Amino acid sequence: MNKPQHSHFDQELDARMARFGLRVAAGLSEQSEQLPADIGERLRFAREQALLKARTARAAQPELQNAPSVVAVGASLAMRGGPADKSPRWLKLASLTPLLLLVLGLLLIQHSQWYQQIQAAAEVDTALLSKPLPPAAYSDPGFREYLNEEQE
Structure with a gap:
């Protein structure tokens, strides 16, 4: 089965974003030791909020994977549903x-x-x-x- 070519670019983009995020986090961690206590406390609270939002985004991500998407198949576009895109058999027969x-x-x-x-x-x-x-x-x-x- 031919996989769409753009999925390779999506994976590469995700990997680059992850590396960038790790570098930024490492740089912020190094500089956080030199900050005053009140600023450090505000940053800790902001970090906890960001982690909470990231967890909720990851929890909602499987729903997005099940949503239909448009993929390139050769020179044309086609709709592709997620893994849970199983339409009932009567609906398929009704389309005939x-x-x-x-x-x-x-x-x-x-x-x-x-x-x-x-x-x-x-x-x-x-x-x-x-x-x-x-x-x-x-x-x-x-x-x-x-x-x-x-x-x-």
């Missing part, structure tokens, strides 16, 4: 209903036209067999019109 109705409609139209052709041929045969015709009528190009005049 319009196609089934279309096919049934086309078959009904074909049958109707076939029946009309049989009826037209039967009318001509009935007219041929019920009326005495001269032999020249069979070779006449206006034979149908001759039959129509006789019926009127």
